[in-house]
Amino acid sequence: MTRKTYAEALIDALVERAGEEKNFAIIGRGILGHGAQAHLVKPLMEKFGDRVTDPPTSEGAVASLGIGAAMAGTRIFAHFGTASFTMEAVNQIIHEAGVAHSMSGGQIKVPIVFHMFHGLRRGGSGQHSLSPQSMFANNPGLHLMMPTTPGDVKGMLRTALKSDTPTLFIDHAALLGTEGEVPDGPYEIPLGEAAIRREGDDVTIVATSRAVHWAEAAADQLAGDGIDAEVVDPRSVVPLDTETILKSIRKTGRLVCVEEGYQMCSIGSEIAALAAEQVFKSLKAPVARVARPPAPVPFSPPLEEAMMPGPGKIVAAVKTVMA
């Protein structure tokens, strides 16, 4: 174990894969964004800079470049920067990568990772703040992973890079500077395996990505009020570890879903529906969802702040279901 940043752990996974897999190429620069951690990409560029292609500003062609190469047998990590930019490549991601294996009767495989940073990022306004996870999860054929901790990002990225299924790897730039214990050497965190971030008996909070940290902060606050919250982090949205989530709801009898995306047809909507379908009789209270209010993301700081499903909103939602 070594204590390091999320950004360093992410680069570790790329360096390890590049070292062991010859047919592996990276498309896109600025893998760690343009913030304080951007320079941490250095170990990758020093050792395997020749594997990195710097493309023009052409998201559709970048996606095509990666998907076509993956179909031809080269494993690909394609970086799109802000998740909003994948909207320029959504046809390629959904209609080419997502359908190819099934539509070819299993002949074609597309081993590609689409990497992006989703969510509110301070000043992103209405075109640089997208959280597209539920939009993508609505389409079969694509795996979707959302890591939360440095230890997870390394193991989950390795899993994604070794997969023959195209994988949306949706990061959050706000996580890059967070620190945590990271196992040394290669390891894989399997798809569809949720993590219980905090155990509790009174209420289940299911949160993804950065919202997991908000949920943990809310749980600390709730503990002071005598409410014992369990925080479940699905880690991969497709496939979803329904077993762990439903087991927690059976135990606590209460569910609050938290995410940075919009509420309409959200991941929380899916989990709430699963609870209604499969553990309805275990529920002691109506389900609550905490998500973005349904408005385009505004620029002004207090307005953007009001979009965030932060700890305060989570605490309020939990108190509603505990009432």
Place this chain on the structure above:
Amino acid sequence: MTAPPAPGDRAALFQCMVLMRRFEEEVLRVARDHPYVGRQHLHIGHEATGAGVVSALSPDDLFHTNHRNHGYLIARGADPGRALAEIMGRKDGLNGGRGGPWHLCDRSAGFQSTSAMVGGSVGLAVGAGFGLKTQGSKAISVTHFGDGTLDEGICYEALNLASLLALPVLFLCENNAKEGQRPSSMLAAKVLHDVPDALQIRSLVVDGRDADAVAAAAADAVAHIRNGSGPVFLQADLERWPGSHQTKPEFPTGVTDLTLAWEEDRIEGPHAEWVRDHDGLRAYAKKLVADGTLSEDQVLEIDRDVLAAIDEARAFAEASPYPDPSGLLDNVFA
């Protein structure tokens, strides 16, 4: 059924063209006789282009096709019976019934994904070229598309990227733009190859109805690409077959009669001009008989052999059951 024609083997090139034509005619019959066969985009009238280009390729070259793709698959050795079965949505289809007529795929014949999103294959073919280059392969990537595809933005991004990275890609543009009908392309550029020219991609223009000319131009283009000199845009000019855009199965120029190659005064009907002046298959039969490469009897014998194989293909496809819905979720994830 047959190996792709070897370079210079003109009889084999002709046989390949006959196979492409007779296959598509059978697709029309199948669509006429069976319900639930999807909308057809036939390659009739494009055979000289298709076979000519295929003759210049190596078996390990990769091909991304658009929706007008049947001819290319059959020409490179995909089984006509399994192709027909796929078009009919049957279990033994090339894609197990998951693709249908727009998405025929045969990995063993070098075919990657077939996109019916206009321009989709152009982008993917650039990706295949990137993959082959990173693997150090000598193989090249090929994509074919119609002139209308250049209306799509992804083509400009993809051509730009292929040029910037000097990728081994042959862009085969089947130009069947037609005056007097709704045009299949609406470009501000004066000629199609203005587009690749502006992006520093070598372009060639060839008469797409002339099999020998296409074979020669394709061989030239492939040699350029294979020696690492970057992509080539090959524009094959065609005169659109009158049945190219149809909503129900029809034979507007009749079922192909190869004796018209040497009995031209029998050519008649509302589309006689197309048959006489623009059908590359008839023209090639006429040329090969005239220069002594094949006798009339040999032409007809090739045709009979192909028709017998197509009959077998149809019988195979019709005997194949529909896929069992229990397999609906197979292969969604790899």
